[in-house]
Amino acid sequence: xxxRIVIIGAGFGGVAAAAALLEAxxxxxxxxxxxxxIGGVWRDNTYPGCACDVPAPLYSYSFAPNPQWTRRFPAHDxxxxxxxxxxxxxxxxSRVRLNADVTAATWTGDRWLVSTRDGTVFEADxxxxxxxxxxxPVLPPIPGTFAGPAVHxxxxxxxxxxxxxxxGVIGTGASAxxxxxxxxxRAAHITVFQRxxxxxxxxxDRRYGAGRHFAYSRVPALMxxxxxxxxxxxxxxxxxxxxxxxxxxxxxxxxxAQRRLQVRDAQLRAQVTPEEPMGCKRVLFTNNWxxxxxxxxxxxxxxKVLETTPSGVRTxxxxxxxxxLLVYATGFAATDFLAGISxxxxxxxxxxREWATGAYAHLGLAVPGFPNLFxxxxxxxxxxxxxxxxxxxxxxxYIVQAVRRLAAGAGPLExxxxxxxxxxxxxxxxxxxxxxTGCQSWYRNAAGRVVTNWPGMAAEYRRRVARLRPSDYxxxx
Numbered sequence: 001x002x003x004r005i006v007i008i009g010a011g012f013g014g015v016a017a018a019a020a021l022l023e024a025x026x027x028x029x030x031x032x033x034x035x036x037x038i039g040g041v042w043r044d045n046t047y048p049g050c051a052c053d054v055p056a057p058l059y060s061y062s063f064a065p066n067p068q069w070t071r072r073f074p075a076h077d078x079x080x081x082x083x084x085x086x087x088x089x090x091x092x093x094s095r096v097r098l099n100a101d102v103t104a105a106t107w108t109g110d111r112w113l114v115s116t117r118d119g120t121v122f123e124a125d126x127x128x129x130x131x132x133x134x135x136x137p138v139l140p141p142i143p144g145t146f147a148g149p150a151v152h153x154x155x156x157x158x159x160x161x162x163x164x165x166x167x168g169v170i171g172t173g174a175s176a177x178x179x180x181x182x183x184x185x186r187a188a189h190i191t192v193f194q195r196x197x198x199x200x201x202x203x204x205d206r207r208y209g210a211g212r213h214f215a216y217s218r219v220p221a222l223m224x225x226x227x228x229x230x231x232x233x234x235x236x237x238x239x240x241x242x243x244x245x246x247x248x249x250x251x252x253x254x255x256x257a258q259r260r261l262q263v264r265d266a267q268l269r270a271q272v273t274p275e276e277p278m279g280c281k282r283v284l285f286t287n288n289w290x291x292x293x294x295x296x297x298x299x300x301x302x303x304k305v306l307e308t309t310p311s312g313v314r315t316x317x318x319x320x321x322x323x324x325l326l327v328y329a330t331g332f333a334a335t336d337f338l339a340g341i342s343x344x345x346x347x348x349x350x351x352x353r354e355w356a357t358g359a360y361a362h363l364g365l366a367v368p369g370f371p372n373l374f375x376x377x378x379x380x381x382x383x384x385x386x387x388x389x390x391x392x393x394x395x396x397x398y399i400v401q402a403v404r405r406l407a408a409g410a411g412p413l414e415x416x417x418x419x420x421x422x423x424x425x426x427x428x429x430x431x432x433x434x435x436x437t438g439c440q441s442w443y444r445n446a447a448g449r450v451v452t453n454w455p456g457m458a459a460e461y462r463r464r465v466a467r468l469r470p471s472d473y474x475x476x477x
Contacts, residue, residue, distance in 0.1 A: 003406050006114050006124035007031045008341070010096045011040020012083060013130035013376035013392050016061065018092040020396035026403055031092070032116065034101035038087055041134050042080040047156040047175060049182030050076040053285045057226040058234070058387040061086060065223040067216030073205045104342040107371060110412065126403055130376035133334040133452055140170070140330050144307035150326040153179060164188050166322055168313050170305065171329035172198055174284055179329060180298065181288035190298045191321045193305050193313065197274045199255055203285040234386035238457050241279035241384045241435055252278050262290040271302050279384060280438035334452050335359065335445040337379060345370035346414070358449040362420040362472065363465050365395060371412035374399045380427050381461070382452040384436070394462050401468040411475045419472045430455035
C-alpha cells in the first residue's frame with residue numbers, strides 16, 4: 001500500500017518532509033499551501049533588511065547544499081530562491097496546491113479528511129502539519145486609532161512611504177534590529193519604542209567570493225567544512241542558553257563589550273542594557289542595530305506605549321511622538337500551534353481541547369488521540385541556538401519511518417498517552433529550570449508554559465528521534 005500523504009504548508013518544513021518521503025519511494029504526496037506561492041516565512045517577510053540570523057551553511061538542507069550563497073548571512077530573497085529552487089529540483093514543487101487554505105482536518109477512524117476554504121476535501125492516510133511557529137503575526141492590543149498607514153513587518157508592502165517620512169517602530173526584536181538600520185538615513189526620523197532591551201552579539205558576516213563558489217561547485221564535499229564550523233559555533237551558544245556557565249559568561253562579556261564599543265553615550269547605553277537573563281528571549285546577532293540607535297535621526301523611547309493617536313503614538317508620560325508610518329515589529333503567535341485549523345481526532349476530540357493548557361507532542365511530533373498525524377516543527381522543537389532546519393530534517397526522517405510501517409500493513413499509529421505524558425513531563429521539568437522561564441517571551445504561552453523550545457542541545461534531539469520505537473505507539477492493525 002502506498003499511503004496517501006497530505007502535508008499542510010510549503011515552507012522549509014513542508015518541503016523537507018515531502019523531499020524525504022519522495023526519496024523513500026512514497027509517491028502519493030500533496031502539499032497544501034494557503035498562499036499563492038511556495039516559501040513560508042521567507043515569502044511573507046519582505047521588509048527592508050530581512051535576512052537570516054543563522055549562517056547559510058547551516059541554514060540549508062544537508063541534502064541540498066548551495067555552493068552559490070553570496071554571503072554567510074544571506075538576505076531573504078536569496079533564501080527564498082534557494083528554497084524554491086530546491087523544491088523544483090527534488091520534485092516537490094509539482095505536488096504543491098497553491099491557494100489551498102486548510103481550515104479543518106477530521107479523523108474518520110481510518111483516514112483524515114482535510115478541508116480547504118474553497119470547499120475541496122482531500123483524503124489522507126497520513127497528515128503532516130508543517131505550518132511552523134512563525135506564520136501568524138501578532139498586533140499588540142494598543143488602544144486608539146492611527147490615521148496613517150500601519151503595518152506588521154511580516155505584511156510589508158512595497159508602496160509604504162519610507163523616504164522623508166517620520167516612522168514609528170514598535171518592538172526591538174529580530175525584525176526591528178534588521179529593519180531600523182536599513183531605513184535609517186532614508187526616513188526623516190525613526191522613533192523606536194522599546195519594551196525591554198534585547199541581548200545582542202556581533203554578527204560575523206562576510207561575503208563569499210568567486211573563488212569559493214568555484215571550489216564548492218567543483219568539490220561539493222568542501223561545503224561540509226563551513227557547515228561543521230557553524231555547527232561548532234552553535235554548540236557554544238547552545239551551552240550558554242542551556243546552563244553552561246563558561247559559555248554563558250563568555251557570551252555575556254562579548255555582548256557587554258559590543259555595547260560599550262558601539263554606544264558611547266552612557267545614558268543610551270543604560271537604555272540598551274538588558275535587565276533580563278541572557279537567552280530568556282532570543283539573542284540577536286547584529287553589527288548595525290546599536291550604531292543606528294546613536295544616530296541623531298533615530299530616537300529610542302523606553303516609556304510604555306499608552307495609545308495611538310491620529311498623528312502618532314502617545315506614551316505614558318503624555319508625549320505624542322509624531323509618525324507618518326507605524327511599523328509593528330511585534331513578532332508572532334508562536335504558541336498558537338495550528339491556529340486557524342480545526343483538527344478533530346479519535347472519538348471527535350478537538351485538538352484545541354487536547355491542547356487547552358498548552359500544546360505538546362511526543363518528540364514534538366505525535367499527539368495521543370490523533371492517529372497518523374505527525375507534526376513538523378511542532379511543540380518544543382524550536383532551537384534557542386542553532387538552525388531549525390537541523391530539527392526539521394530529523395523529524396522528516398522519523399516520519400518516513402512511520403510511513404514505512406503503515407505501508408507495510410500496520411494499522412493507524414497513535415502515540416500512547418502514557419508515553420506522550422512521560423515525555424512532556426520530562427521536557428517541562430527541564431524547561432522549568434531553564435533560562436526561558438526568566439521572562440515573558442514568545443517561547444511561553446499565557447499560562448507561562450514553555451511550549452516552543454527544546455530544553456537541550458540539538459544533538460540530543462537527533463538521538464531521541466533517530467529511531468521510531470514501535471512500543472511508543474498503539475496500532476489498530
